Amino acid sequence: MSGLRFPRHILPKIHKMITLRNQQVILDSDVAELYGVQTKRVNEVVSNNPEKFPEGYVLMLDNQEKAEVVENFDHKLSNDRANPKENRKSFRLLEKIVSLHPILNKQTSNMKNTDNKGKVFLFNTLSKRKELFKPITPDHVGLYVCGPTVYGEPHLGHARPAVTFDVVFRYLTHIGYKVRYVRNITDVGHLEHDADEGEDKIAKKARLEQLEPMEVAQYYMDSYHKAMDALNVKGPSIEPRASGHIIEQIEMVQKILDAGYAYVSKGSVYFDVEKFDKDFGYGKLSGRVLSELIANTRELDGQSEKRNPADFALWKKASPEHIMRWNSPWSVGFPGWHIECTAMSTKYLGEQFDIHGGGMDLLFPHHESEVCQSTVANGKSSVRYWMHNNMITIEGQKMGKSLGNFITLNEFFTGKHEKLEKAYSPMTIRYFVLQASYRGTVDFSNAALQSAEKGLEKLYAAERHLDSLKAGNTSTENITALQERCYEAMNDDFNTPKVIAELFDAVRVVNAVKDGHATLTAEDIDLLKNTFRTFFFDILGIKPELAQGDTREHDALEKAMQLVLDMRKTAKAEKNWALSDKIRDDLNAAGIVVKDTKDGAEWSLA
């Protein structure tokens, strides 16, 4: 409900409106002259809706925003030759308005989500500082995140990057960017040891379980997807599999060979790190120094193929027992692990794209190698902003199978692990992850999870009360400021703990209004509902769940549904189609979808 209309090219830069007293729109005479039509319209709107516009509207920007406007306008002026005079004039007037009206008494109006486009700062691992995010193509964002190697059950180490970049994806989409989100599936090429040695992780599992490697990949990919659904992680726009892009990987290896930064050795192809270091400088992303790296690298069997222990494989010749193998110009073999991400990100996002994300454990050697590959193959480093989420520990220890603290997501959801005192719902896990900044470590313990569970329950309870708040004549709480603080937190490197703190401030307001200690106008109640639900559900991605935090209620529902589905099964067995259909349709009407699978009927909320 902005009262004042400015030309399109100014509007996005202006996001704060504040009211003035005196029931009139205060405009500089120059502005009135330039925007005569619009001013007249504003006056009309205001005089026709006195109850909606008890006071006029004028623009207000703080210093940081002003600086940004200047920057944007400079850019705009240099680009827009069609009407430079007009633009300069617009800008000067805008500046004048800003200087004429510093902070006035009361803020109002609903900030639009798109007003936050162009205001996001993110921490770039490459520059080691927060940078203003500017996409290569205006309004479009290319986002690539390293997905799972599918050879085992999904665990917390999978949940953290997935949830982190889900929030990045959700927020950038929310503020109006068109995001193409690519998250790959590694189903070939990831060896047991990062130094290009050992068995392929998926092939090993296949051998142990006497399965086709692709059966292993399919099984664990499905279970990854199931866990991600439970965590309310949105699927990416494209989810390419490494095994489906062997041709692209071979082509890229060839490009690197042609450029002279790789060599063939006994049928395998290795990247020449030393040559790269000389020409481009190695270690820009991870900060590793090549000479130290070489000094610290153990000589392993088979490394004699490499000229230098720091070189990494682009293509590996398959040994006779290796089951995953493809033809290539160099040997029958398989791609190195790092090349898949460069090949697939180039294919779907172009030679240069905006954001590459992943866990800090991938920074070296995986991402450093990606930088080498793209720099040589595409003539430039592909990625503008590198984002890395920090690691998860369990009771202060690194998670590992040998330590007995390796807990899968499913074990968290069911509570079936000796380290767990109880089951923790997927939303508790999600919320717990988001309680910390993505760049900080997260330590899981029963106590910490149970306190997260309680906090989340408070937020759910407040959300349920939103619809029963009674409006008053005035507002004693500033909801616009609350909404702005939520956006500011997200714009500040996706600061989810800050957003959660703001939501708790909203809980305080809800309770105060409920208890009669505070009042809100109908308009502010709407804004509060909108703000709370937008950030809680849409941006943090918390699912409106039945009986969150109360597993008894949840279990009871599960049992009741099983009973109903059993009745339907009996009806079907007795060929009582009318009854079985009625059960299905009535459940449907209640928002419960029943799906018949080969393992029996399953239910889910619509």
Ligand SMILES: [Zn+2]
């Ligand atoms: Zn990757």
